[in-house]
Amino acid sequence: MTQTRLRGSAPNPGGAMSLETRQMTKTFGALRALDAVSLNVRAGSFHALLGENGAGKSTLVKCIMGFHAADSGATLLDGAPVAITSPRQAQMRGIGMVYQHFTLVPCLTAAENLVIARPDAPGIIHWRAERRRLEAFMDRMPFRVPLDRRVADLSAGERQKLEILKLLYLDQRVLILDEPTSVMTPAEADEVLHLLGGMAHRGEITVLMISHKFREVKAFCDSFTVLRHGEVTGSGSAHDTSIAAMSRMMIGETELRARAPRLSGAKGAAQPRLTLDSISADDATGRRVVDAVTLDIHPGEIVGIAGVSGNGQSALVEVLSGQRALADGRLLAEGQPFAPRRADLDRYKVFGLPEEPLRNAVVARMSVAENMAFRSFDKAPVVGRFGLISPARMRAAADGLIRRYNVQTPSADALVETLSGGNVQRAVLARELSGDVEVLIVANPCFGLDFASVAEIRAQIMEQRNRGAAVLLVSEDLDEVLELSDRVAVMSAGRLGPVVAADATDRDQIGRQMGGQTGEQMGGH
């Protein structure tokens, strides 16, 4: 009871703690994912953990949280070694983590989610008293989330804020955040990071954040550590270290691939390669999530759709990839009726990268080679003369793609689920971009990728456009939409705003529309 009262009264009564790892090593079979990693996060600091895809960042924080048992090495809190063998023990020690996937219960309200997360949640909840405690907690918090709203009805950014609030409500004193801003609008991201930084500097919490965004690291973090191939390659002050120096620590002296130039497109006169003619789609409850969207995409252009996640973009991509039924309207490819099934996808050479590829684009328990063959397993060269699939040829094709797209995997036979998030993404892109592509539909193609891969993937998308493919790019990353697109529109509450030339608009205008303002001021169609 006393504990419950404490929770409702002062934030993190114990205050910030320092977090260290000493010589932490973790192997997965022959792979050394962490090699004697020593990390030092001062109490009350905001520390960034950087590194390319597969560098070992998630493995390190999972060892700290007790998800993985390290082979050797130690974790220290406030200088004292602690043995943490499960996330629950980490929580009891005051270390909480916000994962890339959500851990909230969608059908419960924000308030209910906070209360049930408490390890001392009472069997019978006295809602009036709980409610007062929650209100008092919220009043002290730097950002708010509507307590009575069901999590399912919160925006992705609000859900992420609630995940962070949950840790603060549980009095966690060290917060580990895995790319926390990827689902937030730029304004939300700045707000949350600024406020967490404030709490850290007042000595209330310590923050360790995995990030791929240099802008955030420079603007909000005090210090950083870089991992490369499982080893620490550098650390220091985020203010005093240049982005160039940080990137050298991340990728070595290798030169970054140059950005593919934008060649002049063939849009305009040509017939659209893909037409969305007033298409609508509903969610499982019958709610309209895509509402009369009309759009033409021409050969040689990238049309970018920006928007905060949860505004119908994923449903739109699902319709185009045949994963969701069309409720109304029609699709045309090269002016002909088009049904997004395998025959038409092949006929019109439509390829794509959906969101969350680990869930939507691969079979996690199949090998990299098998996953890479999904689009070609019934065609030459994978199928030989007698119509039989040749595992050797499938493997050879996969080996080629692995090399070309620099997919880090122990071999083509490794199960996809053992690859780091960024490398799953690369494997899917390798499969989808390697053929003859006429229409390319990509959703958040660089989500979770390190910056070298981001440059690479964006260059590949641009190359497809330059070759004459019609590209639909759906992305929550506004900078990405503006960098790549020829024309852009914002999707909000299932509707598509005006489609305008990318060079006739800017980050602020689109950002305002994403935040729910009308598109009138953007002008044009």
Ligand SMILES: Nc1ncnc2c1ncn2[C@@H]1O[C@H](COP(=O)(O)OP(=O)(O)OP(=O)(O)O)[C@@H](O)[C@H]1O
């Ligand atoms: N459960 C596992 N079994 C086998 N290998 C694994 C497992 N988890 C991670 N790995 C491997 O360990 C290495 C480090 O992966 P980790 O997920 O820590 O990288 P990361 O830096 O978090 O990458 P990303 O930015 O892509 O998420 C990778 O080569 C990955 O394939």
